Amino acid sequence: MQTDLLQEARRQAEICNACRYCEGYCSVFPALHAERAFSDGDLTQLANLCHNCRGCYYACQYTAPHEFDLNLPQALADVRQDSWEDLAFPQAAGRAFQKNGVLIALATVVGFALLFWAARSLASQGGEGFYAVLSHNAMVAIFLPAFLFPLVSIGISLRRYWRHVGAQPLKPAHLAQAFRQAANMKNLKGGHGDGCNFEDEDRFTHARRAVHQAVMYGFLLCFASTSVATVMHYALHMPAPYGLLSLPKILGLSGGLLLVAGCFEMIRLKLRSDRNLGASGAFGGEIAFIGLLGFVGLSGLVLYALGQTALMPPLLALHLGAVLAFFLLTPFTKMAHGFYRLAALAADAQR
Amino acid sequence: MNQTADTPDIVVIGGGNAALCAAITAAEAGARVLILESAPKPYRGGNSRHTRNFRCMHHGPLGPLVDSYTEEEYLADLMKVTGGKTDEHLARLAIRTSEECLPWMQEHGVRFQPSLSGTLSLARTNAFFLGGGKSLVNAYYRTAARLGVEVHYEAEVTHLELDNDRIAFVEYAHQGETRRVTPKSVVVASGGFQADTDWLARAWGPAAKNFLIRGTPYNRGVVLADLLDQGVEQVGDPTQCHAVAIDGRAPKFDGGIVTRLDCVPFSIVVNKDAQRFYDEGEDVWPKRYAIWGRLVAAQPDQVGYVIIDAKSLNLFMPSVFPPIKADTLEELADKMELPADALVQTVAEFNAACGDTSGFHPTELDGVSTNGLTPPKTNWARPITEPPFYGYSLRTGVTFTYLGLKVDERAQCAIGNRPVRNLWAAGETMAGSILGQGYLAGFGMTIGTVFGRIAGKEAAAHAN
Ligand SMILES: Cc1cc2nc3c(=O)[nH]c(=O)nc-3n(C[C@H](O)[C@H](O)[C@H](O)COP(=O)(O)OP(=O)(O)OC[C@H]3O[C@@H](n4cnc5c(N)ncnc54)[C@H](O)[C@@H]3O)c2cc1C
Numbered sequence: 029m030q031t032d033l034l035q036e037a038r039r040q041a042e043i044c045n046a047c048r049y050c051e052g053y054c055s056v057f058p059a060l061h062a063e064r065a066f067s068d069g070d071l072t073q074l075a076n077l078c079h080n081c082r083g084c085y086y087a088c089q090y091t092a093p094h095e096f097d098l099n100l101p102q103a104l105a106d107v108r109q110d111s112w113e114d115l116a117f118p119q120a121a122g123r124a125f126q127k128n129g130v131l132i133a134l135a136t137v138v139g140f141a142l143l144f145w146a147a148r149s150l151a152s153q154g155g156e157g158f159y160a161v162l163s164h165n166a167m168v169a170i171f172l173p174a175f176l177f178p179l180v181s182i183g184i185s186l187r188r189y190w191r192h193v194g195a196q197p198l199k200p201a202h203l204a205q206a207f208r209q210a211a212n213m214k215n216l217k218g219g220h221g222d223g224c225n226f227e228d229e230d231r232f233t234h235a236r237r238a239v240h241q242a243v244m245y246g247f248l249l250c251f252a253s254t255s256v257a258t259v260m261h262y263a264l265h266m267p268a269p270y271g272l273l274s275l276p277k278i279l280g281l282s283g284g285l286l287l288v289a290g291c292f293e294m295i296r297l298k299l300r301s302d303r304n305l306g307a308s309g310a311f312g313g314e315i316a317f318i319g320l321l322g323f324v325g326l327s328g329l330v331l332y333a334l335g336q337t338a339l340m341p342p343l344l345a346l347h348l349g350a351v352l353a354f355f356l357l358t359p360f361t362k363m364a365h366g367f368y369r370l371a372a373l374a375a376d377a378q379r
Numbered sequence: 380m381n382q383t384a385d386t387p388d389i390v391v392i393g394g395g396n397a398a399l400c401a402a403i404t405a406a407e408a409g410a411r412v413l414i415l416e417s418a419p420k421p422y423r424g425g426n427s428r429h430t431r432n433f434r435c436m437h438h439g440p441l442g443p444l445v446d447s448y449t450e451e452e453y454l455a456d457l458m459k460v461t462g463g464k465t466d467e468h469l470a471r472l473a474i475r476t477s478e479e480c481l482p483w484m485q486e487h488g489v490r491f492q493p494s495l496s497g498t499l500s501l502a503r504t505n506a507f508f509l510g511g512g513k514s515l516v517n518a519y520y521r522t523a524a525r526l527g528v529e530v531h532y533e534a535e536v537t538h539l540e541l542d543n544d545r546i547a548f549v550e551y552a553h554q555g556e557t558r559r560v561t562p563k564s565v566v567v568a569s570g571g572f573q574a575d576t577d578w579l580a581r582a583w584g585p586a587a588k589n590f591l592i593r594g595t596p597y598n599r600g601v602v603l604a605d606l607l608d609q610g611v612e613q614v615g616d617p618t619q620c621h622a623v624a625i626d627g628r629a630p631k632f633d634g635g636i637v638t639r640l641d642c643v644p645f646s647i648v649v650n651k652d653a654q655r656f657y658d659e660g661e662d663v664w665p666k667r668y669a670i671w672g673r674l675v676a677a678q679p680d681q682v683g684y685v686i687i688d689a690k691s692l693n694l695f696m697p698s699v700f701p702p703i704k705a706d707t708l709e710e711l712a713d714k715m716e717l718p719a720d721a722l723v724q725t726v727a728e729f730n731a732a733c734g735d736t737s738g739f740h741p742t743e744l745d746g747v748s749t750n751g752l753t754p755p756k757t758n759w760a761r762p763i764t765e766p767p768f769y770g771y772s773l774r775t776g777v778t779f780t781y782l783g784l785k786v787d788e789r790a791q792c793a794i795g796n797r798p799v800r801n802l803w804a805a806g807e808t809m810a811g812s813i814l815g816q817g818y819l820a821g822f823g824m825t826i827g828t829v830f831g832r833i834a835g836k837e838a839a840a841h842a843n
């Protein structure tokens with residue numbers, strides 16, 4: 029990990045530890061106050077507990093032009109970003125994609141190309157609907173590894189994380205607490221329930237929490253839709269297509285709408301927020317990732333709307349291409365933050 | 380000279396807690412208010428930016444406060460720290476009104492820390508701001524903006540023209556020019572004069588040049604001096620200021636809370652000749668914190684040096700600058716530029732005077748004391764023997780001055796025996812009206828909130 033980033037975070041954490049005014053904002057401060065000296069692992073853990081809500085920045089009497097030059101949200105964001113790059117497996121992929129919006133876009137285009145190519149050369153052996161474009165077996169052949177690889181990769185990263193921050197063996201109670209906190213994004217409420225300072229300088233709003241919830245639950249609903257469809261296909265022998273009132277469609281439609289609206293708003297919010305309080309140089313990568321996620325949702329919705337028209341085959345290739353890129357990039361983009369956040373919350377539950 | 384285009388009803392001078400409470404109250408009463416704040420926006424909020432809590436009377440649990448804290452108890456606490464130099468009438472007014480202030484603060488955006496996990500056990504008497512004083516100041520600026528209060532930053536008021544018994548106009552420097560505004564009412568809330576070290580030196584003697592100023596560099600007492608020169612009633616003594624001993628490496632201005640050091644009870648403190656000069660174990664630190672400012676100020680070059688050993692390092696709040704560390708006392712003396720022989724001898728004498736330390740208890744007066752040593756150490760006296768040895772330097776850090784404007788219970792200023800008809804004062808600038816000396820944690824914000832609201836109300840009533 030980059031020692032200069034860690035050194036800067038350490039300097040700031042020591043000032044906060046002597047001050048303690050921000051104690052009630054989030055989980056970072058109680059964890060910080062439990063230490064007197066901060067190892068690299070401690071700083072990585074603090075960094076992954078931070079939600080970049082910025083409450084502590086606007087409350088701080090030591091921000092620039094004060095000579096102490098406090099900017100804890102950015103210092104922690106930099107360490108966090110660096111930790112994701114460092115812990116990624118393979119590491120080179122983490123370093124390549126995390127901050128690089130252009131590369132994420134390129135990877136997505138490669139995803140499109142691959143799917144167009146697959147649709148053309150592995151074309152259907154007389155399937156129906158989507159399977160007329162790409163056979164079910166071809167889909168499985170492409171997406172099973174694309175689904176398993178990120179899981180394995182993230183599993184390895186999380187193990188590295190656990191060791192690096194010096195956490196104890198995991199107990200179900202720790203996980204339960206982590207999931208509970210993630211589910212309602214407790215820390216984004218700012219400690220007083222008024223929200224965070226992302227939208228408009230020191231004004232507290234729930235905008236970021238609402239938008240983040242939309243993205244997270246939208247994504248989870250879409251994921252649930254695909255999972256239900258898989259079970260229906262294999263276990264219940266009910267292959268697609270499904271009607272409007274079927275479970276996969278209800279989940280997928282509501283999730284897709286939430287996801288698209290959430291990503292759209294998230295990008296708007298990010299464009300308005302002060303970039304100097306986020307990770308240095310990561311803005312492009314973050315925007316590209318949210319764009320990709322939003323595109324997965326949007327192309328899914330459009331595909332659903334126009335699935336009966338002649339536009340279906342290219343739309344399907346675009347959607348599946350985006351899904352492919354999204355899955356494969358998961359460990360190397362902002363998507364990974366969810367896993368690290370959960371790990372950090374679980375480790376914090378041990379304190 | 381530029382006349383400000385839209386003349387406000389009320390000009391509030393200053394941009395800290397007292398000023399904002401006055402401005403909000405006046406605006407809610409329908410007045411058009413202009414705040415003139417000398418600091419640039421990032422430094423707005425003066426010393427209030429650095430505060431942490433507010434002392435509040437209450438019958439039964441209130442907001443974050445537990446139990447109750449009665450008027451009599453509050454007043455007794457105040458009398459103890461001021462040694463009776465308190466205007467009881469105004470003090471009771473402040474104390475009594477503090478109870479309705481807390482809900483008022485919440486309604487105007489201030490948020491409090493639910494409960495405190497830290498070392499201070501003040502959950503009954505003091506309500507802690509979530510995020511500290513800067514978040515309080517931010518909340519008030521938001522509220523003020525919503526009420527239509529106008530704020531000019533980098534607008535230093537230089538002169539209030541006193542015409543008989545009213546202020547005729549206010550002059551201020553803004554964007555490179557001098558402007559003049561003629562409001563109906565004026566509220567002064569521009570703090571003390573501690574950031575003007577020449578003034579401090581006039582009052583204190585040249586030693587004051589070595590003092591550090593814990594808070595904002597903008598409280599230079601310009602308005603205070605201007606009004607006193609024109610005969611407005613003064614209160615308090617220029618040689619009185621609230622001073623504490625802080626880390627000697629702190630910045631000259633604005634170091635704020637993080638520069639405090641809590642290690643004195645577990646240490647010996649020596650001057651630059653490596654001689655002890657006071658009982659380091661006199662009382663628990665928050666109580667004795669304030670006296671060390673004066674003790675250090677009385678030493679040569681206004682410095683002190685704290686010496687501890689390895690076994691004490693983790694007994695006090697973490698400090699902002701790491702201690703100076705050495706394996707031997709000689710090496711520590713070298714690093715701290717103290718005479719090594721003298722330090723070794725002082726420590727040896729101290730160690731020899733320590734007795735049975737088995738009763739050592741870091742959080743209460745434990746009576747573990749020295750025998751036959753002058754000055755004695757009456758608590759927590761453990762020999763300094765375990766390397767590595769650690770040291771901190773101490774300097775006098777000024778919180779605020781007491782000389783100010785004399786006000787009545789309506790926060791109105793006076794000239795001779797008459798009130799100045801359209802001039803009110805709130806906060807540190809009139810705190811001497813209540814507090815003659817000493818300081819009670821959280822009382823500065825109480826005075827500012829109570830008298831800020833009174834001043835705002837009276838100023839608006841006059842303007843309407
Ligand atoms: C480090 C520190 C910690 C403290 N902690 C606490 C605490 O926890 N609780 C507590 O009750 N008290 C605390 N105090 C004391 C407290 O800060 C003051 O009592 C209180 O803030 C005074 O408020 P005020 O509005 O009168 O002055 P300030 O908040 O200092 O405001 C004065 C304002 O006037 C402006 N100004 C000055 N001159 C001019 C001019 N000529 N023209 C225009 N504007 C001018 C300044 O820029 C500033 O904005 C602390 C003080 C310090 C330094």
Ligand code: SF4
Pocket residue numbers: 043044045047048049050051084085087088089090098100510511
């Ligand atoms: S961010 Fe600033 S105000 Fe908050 S704890 Fe740290 S130093 Fe104190």
Ligand code: SF4
Pocket residue numbers: 050053054055056057077078079080081082083084085100101104215
């Ligand atoms: S930015 Fe928010 S989440 Fe991060 S440390 Fe500051 S208050 Fe906590």
